[in-house]
Amino acid sequence: MTPSPVSIDDIRAANERLAPVVRRTPLLSSPFLDEIAGRRVLVKPECLQHTGSFKFRGAWSAISALDPEVRAKGIIAFSSGNHAQGVAHAAARHGVPSVIVMPEDAPALKIANTRALGAEVVLYDRENEDRDEIGARLASERGLTLIKPFDEPLVVAGQGTCGLEIAAQAAEAGVETADVLVCCGGGGLTSGIALALEADAPGLRVRPVEPVGFDDVTRSLESGRIERNPRMSGSICDAIVTPAPGVLPFPIMQRLCGPGVVVPDELCLRAMAAAFTRLKIVLEPGGAIALAAALYMPETVEGDTVIAVASGGNVDVPMFTKALETTP
Amino acid sequence: MTPSPVSIDDIRAANERLAPVVRRTPLLSSPFLDEIAGRRVLVKPECLQHTGSFKFRGAWSAISALDPEVRAKGIIAFSSGNHAQGVAHAAARHGVPSVIVMPEDAPALKIANTRALGAEVVLYDRENEDRDEIGARLASERGLTLIKPFDEPLVVAGQGTCGLEIAAQAAEAGVETADVLVCCGGGGLTSGIALALEADAPGLRVRPVEPVGFDDVTRSLESGRIERNPRMSGSICDAIVTPAPGVLPFPIMQRLCGPGVVVPDELCLRAMAAAFTRLKIVLEPGGAIALAAALYMPETVEGDTVIAVASGGNVDVPMFTKALETTP
Numbered sequence: 001m002t003p004s005p006v007s008i009d010d011i012r013a014a015n016e017r018l019a020p021v022v023r024r025t026p027l028l029s030s031p032f033l034d035e036i037a038g039r040r041v042l043v044k045p046e047c048l049q050h051t052g053s054f055k056f057r058g059a060w061s062a063i064s065a066l067d068p069e070v071r072a073k074g075i076i077a078f079s080s081g082n083h084a085q086g087v088a089h090a091a092a093r094h095g096v097p098s099v100i101v102m103p104e105d106a107p108a109l110k111i112a113n114t115r116a117l118g119a120e121v122v123l124y125d126r127e128n129e130d131r132d133e134i135g136a137r138l139a140s141e142r143g144l145t146l147i148k149p150f151d152e153p154l155v156v157a158g159q160g161t162c163g164l165e166i167a168a169q170a171a172e173a174g175v176e177t178a179d180v181l182v183c184c185g186g187g188g189l190t191s192g193i194a195l196a197l198e199a200d201a202p203g204l205r206v207r208p209v210e211p212v213g214f215d216d217v218t219r220s221l222e223s224g225r226i227e228r229n230p231r232m233s234g235s236i237c238d239a240i241v242t243p244a245p246g247v248l249p250f251p252i253m254q255r256l257c258g259p260g261v262v263v264p265d266e267l268c269l270r271a272m273a274a275a276f277t278r279l280k281i282v283l284e285p286g287g288a289i290a291l292a293a294a295l296y297m298p299e300t301v302e303g304d305t306v307i308a309v310a311s312g313g314n315v316d317v318p319m320f321t322k323a324l325e326t327t328p
Numbered sequence: 329m330t331p332s333p334v335s336i337d338d339i340r341a342a343n344e345r346l347a348p349v350v351r352r353t354p355l356l357s358s359p360f361l362d363e364i365a366g367r368r369v370l371v372k373p374e375c376l377q378h379t380g381s382f383k384f385r386g387a388w389s390a391i392s393a394l395d396p397e398v399r400a401k402g403i404i405a406f407s408s409g410n411h412a413q414g415v416a417h418a419a420a421r422h423g424v425p426s427v428i429v430m431p432e433d434a435p436a437l438k439i440a441n442t443r444a445l446g447a448e449v450v451l452y453d454r455e456n457e458d459r460d461e462i463g464a465r466l467a468s469e470r471g472l473t474l475i476k477p478f479d480e481p482l483v484v485a486g487q488g489t490c491g492l493e494i495a496a497q498a499a500e501a502g503v504e505t506a507d508v509l510v511c512c513g514g515g516g517l518t519s520g521i522a523l524a525l526e527a528d529a530p531g532l533r534v535r536p537v538e539p540v541g542f543d544d545v546t547r548s549l550e551s552g553r554i555e556r557n558p559r560m561s562g563s564i565c566d567a568i569v570t571p572a573p574g575v576l577p578f579p580i581m582q583r584l585c586g587p588g589v590v591v592p593d594e595l596c597l598r599a600m601a602a603a604f605t606r607l608k609i610v611l612e613p614g615g616a617i618a619l620a621a622a623l624y625m626p627e628t629v630e631g632d633t634v635i636a637v638a639s640g641g642n643v644d645v646p647m648f649t650k651a652l653e654t655t656p
Contacts, residue, residue, distance in 0.1 A: 023354055023356070024354065025354065025374065026351055026352065026354060028351070028354065028376065028380075031417075031445070032441075032444065045376075047608040048354065048356065048373075048607070048608055048609070052608050091358075109605070113360075116360065117359070122512075276645075277612055278649070279376070279436070280373075280375040280376055280380050280609060280610040280611075280641035281376070281608060281609060281610065282604055282610060284607065310623060313608030316474050317604075317652045320604070320647055320652065324645045324648065324649060325529040327645050
């Protein structure tokens with residue numbers, strides 16, 4: 001069943017529910033990054049959001065909109081980690097239990113954090129088990145409400161609040177036209193930001209950014225129908241490896257987004273190092289992929305200014321150390 | 329000669345000059361940090377400020393207030409690195425030249441950045457040469473205006489704008505009383521924040537935080553007169569190693585600040601790792617010392633909430649990697 005569409009009013013309503021709790025992340029920049037990219041680079045560091053990624057926005061949007069009696073029975077979510085932490089924290093701050101279904105190969109830090117944020121964690125095998133099926137079964141057994149990571153209008157509306165902030169902050173910075181590069185898995189953040197910018201900053205064009213080998217959204221936008229990835233592992237960008245574009249985000253991205261950008265993993269490591277040195281923020285590989293495109297694939301971008309959403313920072317020490325080794 | 333005192337009106341005027349350019353850094357938090365400290369921890373991440381430290385505030389405040397004809401002749405500053413970068417960037421954005429006198433043992437990254445930001449760098453020997461004398465000579469020879477790092481009312485007023493933001497953000501967070509821990513070298517940031525909080529948030533009490541062996545401010549506050557450090561090197565907290573409290577900041581700190589806190593270097597490394605894992609920000613050792621006190625010396629702090637200013641993030645990869653090795 002195709003979920004109902006998302007409107008700008010849904011995003012503004014989510015923004016009101018989020019207002020008392022969300023962290024309004026600043027727009028960062030550095031003359032050193034401008035020099036690398038050959039144009040002005042503005043970075044929206046959602047790694048600074050609660051639980052270290054934008055996922056808190058969608059989770060809070062969905063959980064805060066539930067009927068209190070339904071919410072009290074508890075929440076369930078499945079996620080490679082960032083949605084998990086966002087849901088666990090949003091549920092805990094609402095005082096309700098949460099169960100998170102996670103792939104057993106998710107970074108240890110993400111699993112540990114999700115547990116420490118108060119959730120019960122159920123692990124599954126990413127190659128051989130279907131997370132949707134596991135989630136649906138647990139939800140039905142325990143009366144939990146399933147919060148899907150992107151095929152859920154309230155979640156897309158929540159992610160869209162990041163786009164409202166980008167629109168306002170770009171206007172403050174005097175930017176009327178720019179490519180907005182967004183790290184893209186299922187497309188919840190990408191489509192939400194695109195809807196917000198359509199309303200509030202129509203000169204800003206969203207471009208989904210994906211890892212080499214997991215470019216399902218890019219290929220789907222080219223072919224005009226939902227294309228799947230052949231594999232579910234093999235990129236360091238674990239946060240944005242998903243089987244295919246979500247059925248809710250896809251038509252929104254078709255209508256509003258420019259062509260996708262496909263980035264090799266090694267450029268994500270370099271972007272993590274650049275963000276460390278120049279912006280003083282910590283990014284995970286999937287959270288650095290839009291910045292990687294902005295800095296190291298400038299020929300794929302148009303205009304005097306590029307905006308890169310840095311979507312998350314939940315990275316283990318060994319992977320971050322590996323990224324720092326790419327520092328010139 | 330003792331400089332003229334600084335008033336809250338000077339800070340508000342600096343805030344107006346800074347408004348179009350300053351980054352209003354958010355107030356960060358994490359339930360994991362609250363658990364370590366045993367109380368609520370709020371972190372003001374000035375590492376996210378332009379040039380990676382709060383120093384941009386004071387530099388912009390001073391340079392923007394100069395007579396345009398005087399400013400056009402150029403600026404000079406002496407600094408272990410963060411003031412250098414702040415001055416170089418603020419001068420460049422005003423379109424005027426700058427000369428920075430830096431110790432030859434400053435981190436390579438800071439020296440390189442200062443040059444890349446457009447400044448001419450003059451190196452000196454921290455143990456055997458007097459930076460004030462070098463700065464004064466160059467200033468007189470070339471007609472440059474010297475911007476001192478803390479004994480300058482316009483600079484203290486600029487750093488005070490960080491305190492105006494803390495006052496507003498603490499009120500938004502519902503915090504009326506708290507210790508505000510501030511990384512302290514000469515006392516420019518500490519005294520500026522203290523003046524701002526006196527006016528806008530009188531329930532917040534500033535506490536200077538210093539490295540073991542370089543606790544000149546703590547000892548001066550105890551003795552009631554300016555005490556000097558026996559050495560000028562030997563801590564990893566290079567950004568806050570200064571000979572003695574500034575003559576301008578000291579009486580302000582005497583009037584407004586609580587007792588100093590003295591922190592061993594190894595706790596700064598642990599705080600850098602905690603800020604990496606929990607806040608997704610990059611701190612240098614001296615920039616992490618207030619957070620280190622908040623997290624690992626909780627017995628020195630009073631109240632349900634502690635606010636830690638994280639003053640800078642200009643750290644080399646080897647030092648940061650060393651900090652990450654302390655991750656449990």
